[in-house]
Amino acid sequence: MPTAAIAADVMVGFPGETDVEFAETQRMIEELPFTYLHVFTYSARPGTPAAEHANQVPVVVARERNRVLREIASRKKATFMQSLIGTVVEAITLRIGDANFTGHPAPVTVEPALPSTFVRDLNGTDVVLGPLVQSTAQRVLNPAHDAPSTSAG
Secondary structure, eight states: OTTOOEEEEEEEOOTTOOHHHHHHHHHHHHHSOEEEEEEEEOOOOTTSHHHHOSOOOOHHHHHHHHHHHHHHHHHHHHHHHHHHTTSEEEEEEEEETTEEEEOOSSOOOOSSOOSOSOOOOOSOOOOEEEEEEEEEOOOOOOTTTOOOOOOBO
């Protein structure tokens, strides 16, 4: 499945996590075909066994580990997205009002072009699943600066 987008959640800084264990986690993430990682830093919750653990990882160390893994994840996602350029991808469209979106990890939209490919309905807005569309990925986007530029076809 060369075009599968594989995601994982990764916690860093759990009590007792050693430098050697973190290095092993880092190596594993580098080697596996992850497309997206949700990296989060452990935070103690009072009254839990982990919060009472003697070998707490210093916050500054845990945050640095988080940064390292997010950088790896960013590179891996960019490589995956680059690999899709020129390929035809399939995506299910979503309609919210007059806007059309897709749920594909590549930046695919259908007419009219819109600034985002992800829909999160936090306001009770109706989300309608649309048809499966095929689109050719044309370029990798910087989500902070670009709007999607692919079209159904």
